[in-house]
Amino acid sequence: TNLLTAYTANKGTGNRRHLLQAGDTFSLPSTLTIDLDGPSMFGKFGSGAKPIISVSTSGSNAAIQISGSSTPNLSNWRFVDLDLRGPATDTDNPCFFFSGSASKVLFLRCDMKDFCYGIKGSHFNLDGLNSSSYTHAIWSNIFIHDCTVNDLVGIGNGANGIFLSAERSSVQGNYVNPNNKGEHGIRMEYESLSVFSHNEITGIPSGRAFMTLRTPDQGRATFPSSVYGTYLYSEKNYVSDNRFYGGYTTGISGCGLINGSSDGRNRDYVWERNLFESSATTTQSLALTGVQ
Secondary structure, three states: OEHHHHHHHHOOOOOOEEEEEOOOEEEEOOOEEEOOOOOEEEEEEOOOOOOEEEEOOOOOOOOEEEOOOOOOOEEEEEEEOOEEEOOOOOOOOEEEEEOOOEEEEEEEOOEEEOOOEEEEEOHHHHHHHOOOOOOOOOEEEEEEEOOEEEOOOOEOOOOEEEEEEEEOOEEEOOEEEOOOOEOOOEEEEEEEOOEEEOOEEOOOOOOOOOEEEEEOOOOOOOOOHHHHOOOOOEEEEEEEOOEEOOOOOOEEEEEEEOOOOOOOOEEEEEEEOOEEOOOOOOOEEEEEOOOO
């Protein structure tokens, strides 16, 4: 069954449950775009294995795109019990891609394999949409729970298990293993009022981090001073009970700037009860970085 064809024929005006038969395989040859408000969901029905979504999108096209330039208020979607398998080509393709603003989105027990990104949402994308006027708020109430991201594609190509900018969100109970490919396990470019807990991350390549929590430059179009004040901070985050092990890199985790010369600010983080299991290459477990 072609999932895109089935969804297009049945999405109506939204407020739908799109349930896939357990154990069946569905093809997805091009991007499926979520452009209607919920409450709606993709999930499975029946007993047995999660339905497989076999993705063959070309180029950098995502499997599932959430929101876009014309839907800045999209909200209330759930993706539950899905097995998504990528094309395993080094073309910057994400499994789930946040294009426009969205809120109240849940990913629960989704498996993602052979993509460049498991879940991707960069504030740089929203900066472009906000360049003339502020219409797309940063993503909020994003919940990524009990998911797996395995076998990223490419080497040192920017690929990450989870690559996101979000506030009032939760990343808990996930297993991320790039298998010595891509870059970071979890990379946040902006995070506030959020929880990162009980995740298991391994298989990180040389020179990258298991979990890196960062803060963007001041003055970005997505963070206007009228909303965020004179200075933008990544702040008030809780990081606990994660396990970081194996891997091929020197550093394990930390907080810092979006890049080495940015004017970013972090404050008010709690890190507790995390387990750092060093490998032969490890030189530091937790780093706080900045420039002066």
